[in-house]
Amino acid sequence: MSNLRPTESEATPLLIDGKLVPGAGGVFATYNPATEELLGYAANADAADMDSAIAAARRAFDNTDWSRNHSFRAQCIRQLRDALMSHVDELREITIAEVGAPRMLTAGPQLEGPIADMGFAADLAESYEWETDLGTATPMGIKTNRTLRREAVGVVGAITPWNFPHQINLAKLAPALAAGNTVVLKPAPDTPWCAALVGKVIAEETDIPPGVVNVITSDDHRIGAQLAEDPRVDIISFTGSTRTGKAVMVAAAASLKKVFLELGGKSAFIVLDDADVASACSVAAFSVCVHAGQGCALSTRLLVPRSHYQAALEATVRTLTGMRPGDPNKPGTVCGPVISAAQRERVERYIAVAKAEGGTIACGGGRPAGKEAGYFVEPTLITDVSNNSTVAQEEIFGPVLVLIPYDSDDDAIAIANDSPYGLSGAVWGTDPQRVKKVVDGVRTGTLSVNGGVWYSADAPFGGYKQSGIGREMGVAGFEEYLETKLIASAG
Structure with a gap:
């Protein structure tokens, strides 16, 4: 070969x-x-x-x-x-x-x-x-x-x-x-x-x-x-x-x-208010950058308690801005290019739609400086949109995360389920009963709890609804x- x-x-x-x-x-x-x-x-x-x-x-x-x-x-x-x-x-x-x-x-x-x-x-x-x-x-x-x-x-x-x-x-x-x-x-x-x-x-x-x-x-x-x-x-x-x-x-x-x-998927990453919010949001931000966000099971909606919103925003921005797209040949690269010019244009269209619908680009949103060649997109955080927005409902397939506040555990479950998809997701929290309630309530094929890995040869993978x-x-x-x-x- x-x-x-x-x-x-x-x-x-x-x-x-x-x-x-x-x-x-x-x-x-x-x-x-x-x-x-x-x-x-x-x-x-x-x-x-x-x-x-x-x-x-x-x-x-x-x-x-x-x-x-x-x-x-x-x-x-x-x-x-x-x-x-x-x-x-x-x-x-x-x-x-x-x-x-x-x-x-x-x-x-x-x-x-x-x-x-x-x-x-x-x-x-x-x-x-x-x-x-x-x-x-x-x-x-x-x-x-x-x-x-x-x-x-x-x-x-x-x-x-x-x-x-x-x-x-x-x-x-x-x-x-x-x-x-x-x-x-x-x-x-x-x-x-x-x-x-x-x-x-x-x-x-x-x-x-x-x-x-x-x-x-x-x-x-x-x-x-x-x-x-x-x-x-x-x-x-x-x-x-x-x-x-x-x-x-x-x-x-x-x-x-x-x-x-x-x-497809539009999975929710739910951070409960008893979790280490900054750490959990950093994990969510890191994961959406893996392979430039080109994974159907990646969690691309980050749901955080309204009372912790500012801390969540700061931690997420800090992680995303540190995840610089780079040469996939280099051992430390996590976020490489998207697959094609057409896919990059698709991601950029969604970012433009988010702006048109009143969203804020908290970080990223463009092509990285110094990358004249290659189909690279900056890791991007979109805020100030509801779960009904286009970017919260449709699969983007790029390094783009949507940050959405919620008011209670029941509200978080409802937002997570308010999607045509049900492929994957995550929940972070310390109270076992509250975590169990979320796991029981979210209708999705796989759920990661506090960083657990569901991918394995002996573990079935698939989704609910249109996933x-x-x-x-x-x-x-x-x-x-x-x-x-x-x-x-x-x-």
Whole structure:
């Protein structure tokens, strides 16, 4: 693997039916968001390529014993995990360059963590109770032995975003394969290399059979719609914006395929009045700067007691102004660039809307001085807006935090829940009963209490309301890729 492919002839390939092939649509360019420089090219799939990939996945599922050979699947997943880890240094440089991911994150959720997490899926393939004896019953007087069997759904269409490509690609790929499915992976056009190079490792360094995994890179969003619409695909696993997720549901509806969606968030970070308010607000400010705020589960609404508002404001501004956007290659960088010029413009539009709606930019709000190249945005705090404001209701996906005062614990819970989303959140406080009340009251898929970390291979992740359908990771995420069959035998 080479870190740079400056010529079109060196474009990363597609993986279709076990073969590394060029895209029928030619190639498309990928850029470094920190420098705006051309990195190289990726194969540009067209509709015929996607059709071939779906057909290959269908054949591999229907005509081989992949779905039934649990031990072989576990072996292949561990093989892929180990092969990817042997390329971790190359993958790290590619991830920093293509994603703009801070180097420090590649030791965790941007690379090494997701690779290691594949072992959990492999273990499940071997240890899961695929059949359960429900015993004997006599419905309508007929003695019947019942067995509950869990089986693979079939062909998985996995559509993934650009913000944490390895984490999301592998969090779909590993459990889908462990469950016995075959997969067509369609990554975001902003980060094709991260997926394409996983495909290359699968083809060249594992025993995963042809057609079991297919990787389709393309800058044509209609290719993703084609995957969602095709009746040969049994389930769509999509991570991305809520707006696109709704379109995926519509596309999948014609064939009534299963749909798993991990969508947007506008999570609340609730600081109770018995907490160390300054410390808690500093944590909230730090977290919204991680990877330039490009995380669906980041808490982007900071709810503080009105009586402590000034102290909260000062602590938050102090932390945000100290979080200077920088080169993601440098070990100490936390806030790198956003992914593209279009994403930076989106963030800037939201900041302008906040001003137009009467908000105050307490700090940040522009492009950092001295950064002529790269898609950088200053960490920004917006105040003097209500929870009904645009920036408090809509996902921005940048290093932007909204500070909102509340008047009681019940008020904080109500504000947190006054959102179309319910993905994540946090609560800080010292009284266990008050903390429990908030945890019980906030309708969200994950909650961090006093800094607890919910991310883990064995812990399910997903949201309420318009934050999605289903769960990823953990046993619950594995079971998203299974069907249930009841076998009733007379006698």
